[in-house]
Amino acid sequence: MALAMDLDADDAAHADLAETRFVHLRHPGDSNLIHLSRRDPQLKALLLHLVGQGFLVYKFRNDDGAVTSFVHAKAAPRFWARHTQFGLREHDDVCYLLEKPAHAPARRLLVVFSSIPPVDQMYDAGFSARYLARNLSQAPKYMPWDTAILRIADLGGVVGAFYTDTLAQPDNEARVSALITRVMAELDIEPRHTVLYGASKGGSGALLHSLRTGLNAVCVEPILSDDYYVRRYRDSHFTCGVFPRDKRELFSAALATACPPARRLLIYSSQSPQLPYIRDIAMASAEGRNIAFIDVQNPAISDHPDVAPASLGLQVTLLNQLLCGVDVDPAQLDALRAANRS
Structure with missing residues (x-):
């Protein structure tokens, strides 16, 4: 299984993410998946599905369509500490x-x-x-x-x-x-x-x-x-x-x-x-x-x-x-x- 996966919202619920550490999720809308899930029950269900597997939202981009990126909790602490400039430790x-x-x-x-x-x-x-x-x-x-x-x-x-x-x-x-x-x-x-x-x-x-x-x-x-x-x-x-x-x-x-x-x-x-x-x-x-x-x-x-x-x-x-x-x-x-x- 790939370390990182690019997924469409329609496919994410059925994807095998067992060894995956990063998910880049393409979805409708013009904001990150957390914001959108507050008014869209289907997107909230998708967000909770990924969070339930240990994935945490860490980035959003909207260059050519909305993409919310997730990192798995097993990798997130070291990833976050490594990519900050304000003295964060892990x-x-x-x-x-x-x-x-x-x-x-x-x-x-x-x-x-x-x-x-x-x-x-x-x-x-x-x-x-x-x-x-x-x-x-x-x-x-x-x-x-x-x-x-x-x-x-x-x-x-x-x-x-x-x-x-x-x-x-x-x-x-x-x-x-x-x-x-x-x-x-x-x-x-x-x-x-x-x-x-x-x-x-x-x-x-x-x-x-x-x-x-x-x-x-x-x-x-x-x-x-x-x-x-x-x-x-x-x-x-x-x-x-x-x-x-x-x-x-x-x-x-x-x-x-x-x-x-x-x-x-x-x-x-x-x-x-x-x-x-x-x-x-x-x-x-x-x-x-x-x-x-x-x-x-x-x-x-x-x-x-x-x-x-x-x-x-x-x-x-x-x-x-x-x-x-x-x-x-x-x-x-x-x-x-x-x-x-x-």
Whole structure:
């Protein structure tokens, strides 16, 4: 079987792609297959067929007809790292950026999990737009000077794997957690000076991997169920048919039993449509009593994407405190909750 195959959309569903690493798919339309699949059920079925076999969209061209190019997940991490100019690294099929302190060895580690990018980049053909949003882009200015920053790309699925296992990448969670442990060991950083952070999809990743590893975490309104985006936005996150289970099932199971102890802080907003899922899945869980929840009420919040920018000051406060190894005590939590009520 050829390493690369050129296919027409009508033929792709029946093609033998067992040993193929690159697929260049000719299809109707004037945009990439992700964009087009949002309004064409047949093209969405074709996209999910290829994603289910492990192929990820990485390029689009329209020189003489539309062509969306795919690379297989087995080759994608090294391919992506090799073809970027911004310091992307790869280990065990996980891509990441590691920014070390400029003037001294690192003594602390901030691990940033990527959110879903803005809507104008969400369905971009390129990996860097879809899988590596630069959240907290100014983090070195606002964290302790000896903090290293590990940004983990969410390479998988259509718009991301949510740092969980997918049908095509069933060991994704283990590899992501292992990368964090490896970087901590390489930099000789203690667990108490390591903090996982993410907002939205990144918040899902930060919470999940804190539960796996026992590392401290600041999670900003994590998405704990696929239900809202499947019903309200016709599966805008492309979760149906890509993951072995809904995130509700995943997080319900993860939160149902005792997890490695850690300081876990979850920022959410009662003004957001994600409230019912955070309440029913996280707050009501057995492990929920070990998570500190902070409700941010702000006139600027009308939807889920508003929560992270409206709570940035709170996030920076909590991250700095945990990176310095200082716990957030009950009195401080009460004060923070009161300060963030409208």
